[in-house]
Amino acid sequence: MITLAVDCMGGDHGPRVTLAACRQFLARHPDARLLLVGQPAALGRFAHERAAIVAASEVVAMDDPLEIALRKKKDSSMRVAIEQVKLGAAQAAVSAGNTGALMAIARYVLKTVEGIERPAIAYPLPNAKGGATTVLDLGANVDCTAHHLLQFAVLGSALDSVLKGNEAPSVGLLNIGSEAIKGSDVIKRAGELLRAAGQSGDLNFAGNVEGDDIFKGTTDIVVCDGFVGNVMLKTTEGLAAMIGGFLRAEFSRNLFTRIAAVAAYPVLAAFRRRVDHRRYNGAALLGLRGLVFKSHGSADDVAFEQALHRAYDAARNHLLERVQARIAHAAPLLLPAAAEQPVDAAASVA
């Protein structure tokens, strides 16, 4: 039996969406239980033999500053959901709330795994091969050292091997050229560390990749700092929205184009399914002593259910233990991080 703790109050739509997704999820997985965390008045209507309500009196708003979310709202649905993981009552927590608050609370409540200094957010993006490329960090770790990037690579490899059953997923380092001499000093040093990890068999390092490789699916995993990752993700959202808007505008231009849209409808629907970002919802917060998954804030019930499936798969396939095993295996590589930390930390101020 897998138990997930669900922050039912989070996201742009709250219980209306999260509860609908929970119902669909329970129907799909007979061996799953859910802890529905939130204000009982908002969740009271929901009844299911494999669901229990866990009361939390407060809600972290999408625009709450970290300080408020972390220090003031100690009985928030987000925090109580994560505490269920800490207590062992659930194997994973899922929230569509404020990313910064989720990361801060998860880090505070669960702490990071030995050998990992910063948790990372790993997000799957669809690629031209029909699969998904796992990109991390998208968690706004703005100033990353080379060792942080190496840690992200280890975390991403563990996630990918668990969710896709690929024991040696390939890792690319996001850079501005394929040659090892490209990029900033941090990136070049990260390349050296990743090559060493590849040679020692701890990672399947495929070298530098460029932005277009993410959607080509050149490697299974792409590692970058949180600033670059965030810009990249937001840019792709912007471009996809613009292209979709142009397509709609052209098909609704006049009577003839509307008739063409009817003729092309099955094709356009198939196309839309193929690029449907809802299928890729559910980012993993990696490097914590517990599993936490983040849904997009604007997720509808289909998308939120997808995040629940991901959390379920991760729990069922022992992601946490496998992350820890990988990190233990890579310990000789990760250990120097502590020693070199001051140097990198000073450099990373830039």
Added chain:
Amino acid sequence: MITLAVDCMGGDHGPRVTLAACRQFLARHPDARLLLVGQPAALGRFAHERAAIVAASEVVAMDDPLEIALRKKKDSSMRVAIEQVKLGAAQAAVSAGNTGALMAIARYVLKTVEGIERPAIAYPLPNAKGGATTVLDLGANVDCTAHHLLQFAVLGSALDSVLKGNEAPSVGLLNIGSEAIKGSDVIKRAGELLRAAGQSGDLNFAGNVEGDDIFKGTTDIVVCDGFVGNVMLKTTEGLAAMIGGFLRAEFSRNLFTRIAAVAAYPVLAAFRRRVDHRRYNGAALLGLRGLVFKSHGSADDVAFEQALHRAYDAARNHLLERVQARIAHAAPLLLPAAAEQPVDAAASVA
């Protein structure tokens, strides 16, 4: 009369594409002259009363290291084209060659304008408003200081006001959130400098923007460092290619979808024109004492002609003088750069 120097040997296709574009360009602009730079044997067939061949015996290959391009091939078509600008024989140079080599040679031959430490590459990307957002730097200035970003904003504003006739184009600072407290130390400091420039009337600073704002067209100009800019541009190329591929695949799946494609053809053609990246070809190398435009290496004749039009517009509208005037106006802001340089330079090593 406007004279452009064209590196006819550059790009993936060389004279076959560049000469076809030159012919179309000359037909369109009766007041333009072209200096066709390259190996006479390759250009000999071209005859036009407003075109002259300037011989250059060497060609910079797309994969030539900077060292070779800059120090060994002193009679390359790329270099000779830029030298025409230096000599005053042409008002602008255009090349589809190796970006790194073009930037290095242009900087070596032309030098930067007073007050500008690093040239930047500015690229127009289509936006949902039907216009284009000018993004810079895409020229792989990997480690940028806050002052470099301020300089890029001044350069981009000059370009935009010249090419779009908008005297006070709005500038956004690419960041991971709209609040001033977001981002790395360099970004936060750049935000302070840009706000000061906005208050003194040297720039129309609109604050932080995120990745999706580029395609929304929230601001006329978006400023970022060359690493982020390169990743962003390559990622959008990758996503656009993937979406295009999916759309083609769905329309060619079977007989019925092929019939739907015929019905939808005029709409799809209109859509394709709207997102046709060739319309946006032609990036400006800004901050140099001469005008240089860079075409995408894979440009066809339509795209390369577009780069020629951009260079022509810039020369005709006195981009160089206007960049210099803007920089002179912003001098009190830009001047501290020299004083603070050592601090920033040390920090930017990361």
